[in-house]
Amino acid sequence: xxxxxxxxxxxxxxxxxxxxxxxxxxxxxxxxxxxxxxxxxxxxxxxxxxxxxxxxxxxxxxxxxxxxxxxxxxxxxxxxx
Numbered sequence: 001x002x003x004x005x006x007x008x009x010x011x012x013x014x015x016x017x018x019x020x021x022x023x024x025x026x027x028x029x030x031x032x033x034x035x036x037x038x039x040x041x042x043x044x045x046x047x048x049x050x051x052x053x054x055x056x057x058x059x060x061x062x063x064x065x066x067x068x069x070x071x072x073x074x075x076x077x078x079x080x081x
Contacts, residue, residue: 031073031074032071032072032073032074032075033069033070033071033072034053034069034070034072034077034079035067035068035069035070036051036067036068036079037062037065037066037067037068038051038062038066038068038081039066044066045062045064045065045066045067046062046066047062047063047064047065047066048061048062048063048064049061049062049066049081050081051068051070051079051080051081052079052080052081053070053072053077053078053079053080054077054078054079054080055078056072056077058070058071058072
């Protein structure tokens with residue numbers, strides 16, 4: 001008699017390993033970090049604002065002090081809010 005749970009477990013383990021390898025390879029592509037602070041016109045920190053690198057899939061939200069840090073490959077970027 002075959003055990004269908006064993007087959008499902010093997011498929012699940014394979015899937016998780018594949019996801020882990022993909023995530024690690026994406027991390028390796030990011031050899032630079034763009035950091036900054038977003039401020040209002042009054043000079044106050046702009047908290048929880050989305051910051052994106054134009055024409056890329058990279059972006060982060062500022063923290064409560066307006067600071068952000070975006071891992072991205074080395075290069076020149078234009079930020080968008």
